[in-house]
Amino acid sequence: MVMFPIRCFSCGCVISEVYEEYVSRLKNGEDPNAILDDLGIKKYCCRRMYISHRLDKDGRELFDDIMEY
Ligand SMILES: [Zn+2]
Numbered sequence: 930m931v932m933f934p935i936r937c938f939s940c941g942c943v944i945s946e947v948y949e950e951y952v953s954r955l956k957n958g959e960d961p962n963a964i965l966d967d968l969g970i971k972k973y974c975c976r977r978m979y980i981s982h983r984l985d986k987d988g989r990e991l992f993d994d995i996m997e998y
Contacts, residue, residue: 933982939974951979 935945947968954964965976 934978937972937975937978939977940972942972942975944970944975944978948979 933945933948935943937944947970951961951964951968955961961980962976965979970976970979
């Protein structure tokens, strides 16, 4: 199991609160950017935390190395 960070690495904002909703909507095939807009994740640094965390085709959670970005 991949743990999602509780806080944004860059600004320290708590980002885990809406994570479960984000993942459930992602599994429904919604666009990540649209979900983040809806959830009020506005800062680019925080959005990056979500967008780099995604599901593979089998629905498993992946967390790309943040240093790639
Ligand atoms: Zn941030």
